[in-house]
Amino acid sequence: MNKSIINVHQDKKRTKRKAPKKLEFYLGLPYFFVLIVFVAIPIFLMVISSFQHDNQTSVFPIGFTFAHYLDFFKTTAFVRAMTSSLWIAFAATLVSLIIGYPLAYLLTKLKLKSQIALLLLINAPMWINMLLRVRALEQIIRMIAPFLIDTSFGVVLGLVYVYLPFMVLPIYAVISKIDPSLIESAADLGASRLKTMRKVIVPLSLSGVISGILMVFLPAATTIIVPQYLAPSQNIYMIGTLIEKSIILNGRISYSSAIAIVLSFVILGIVYYIRKLDKYKGILDDEKETN
């Protein structure tokens, strides 16, 4: 019996392979090139650069130093910027989730036409230049609540304002794809609406929540724009500002590379732990793979 299954499987494979793969494979080559030259190699170079001295005189310095990494422990600027960035980003992500999840869920309950209309309305600001939006928000805050300028809360508000769509869209995408019959069958089997929410909708939408969290947290933690507009006196010093200052004002490319690398590791760690939250990851993918 096992053999027959294997045979069927192989047959399937063979018929699939008959299709002219060659052409389709070559279609990807230009992009593979772009990925290597403009994504992989720059990271490699950044790592090398972070071990170089910041001297402007030689064109291609080859040296080796831990100075930039040691700098982080000697000066407080880095640690301070890092912790305040993570805190503010965490708060912004939490607020976005609290607003974004109910919003996404509500959308799926509307008539299809209103869903599309509202989704477009929520989507629309993503098309607007972020600096314009932050500027608009700054303007209205100065008008109705000027005491929020130069506060962490103001910065959090700005981040929520800018990144809320990134939370709503992935969550909406997964919730709207949940087969209504699953919800109906939960109801048929006697689950209350709350239980259906907890046992069916939330687990199935978890992947959307995770990508929403990542899509809000990461840009929020590394923003340059929001604190520059909403905390112009720079009392809230975030990691983006630190990198911007050292690279644009001081031209310390190697030092900035070192910051970027440490930042990458911090972020990788955070991404790793957030991804782990998705217990149900791959359930739907598996179904497709085995087909």
Added chain:
Amino acid sequence: MRKKQINPYQTIFLVLVMLFIYAPIISIAVFSFNEANSLTVWQGFTFRRYTELFTDRELFNYTNPKESVVFMTLWIAVLSTFISTILGTLAAIALTQTKKVIRDLTMTVNNIPIVSPEIITAVSLLVLFGALQIAPGYNTMLIAHVAFSTPYVLITVYPKVKSLDPNIADAAYDLGASPLKALIKVILPQIKVAITAGAAIAFAMSFDDFIISYFVAGSSGDKNISIYLYTNRLSPKPIINALSTIILLIIGVKIMYDYFKKGKRMEELE
């Protein structure tokens, strides 16, 4: 599921969120007609900001578009969208046919610019252009935009390609279609919507980009709209409100168009 209606509290919630999103945007549009130089105090209606805007040599330079912030921003957005949509779509199609190892590796590398914060991509590209000694400016901006927007096209198009029924393409081959014909007549039409979505994202990414453009081109004095806005953030130029309003208007028209097109399609389906 769609028959259910929402209760009044939920309606209030929706209205509040929409207000939060749109109040600042509406205010920026309103104040673009303000007589006073102030962004918070209303003094009277005027179109003056708009005439000032279109005669501003830095933003709109009609005789020499290469010196114009607005024209160059649009040009780079169009060009990088075009390139990245083609690259990403082709790669998405290719990935469904490659070995799993290559697919996983590509997806991993592809996800780097998406997952990693812009500022890290910006620093890494700056180092690359420095090492290759490519002078900063609109050229580096364009390359950077292609590099960071193609991954978005790929992740938008790839799931759609993956979900296609392979039997349809196989049927095309069985009926004698060449691979190219199968691609154009069978695969591409099925993923058209995803390609459009990918292109839209790529365009928005390029048009909106600040951090990466600022890092790779900022030192040259070449500006896109974002860099222009950022460098003028401390001087509240009222023409910026006028420029914003025009951008908003264009986006608004696009959204309406999308909505009615979708609504029409929906009616046809029903």
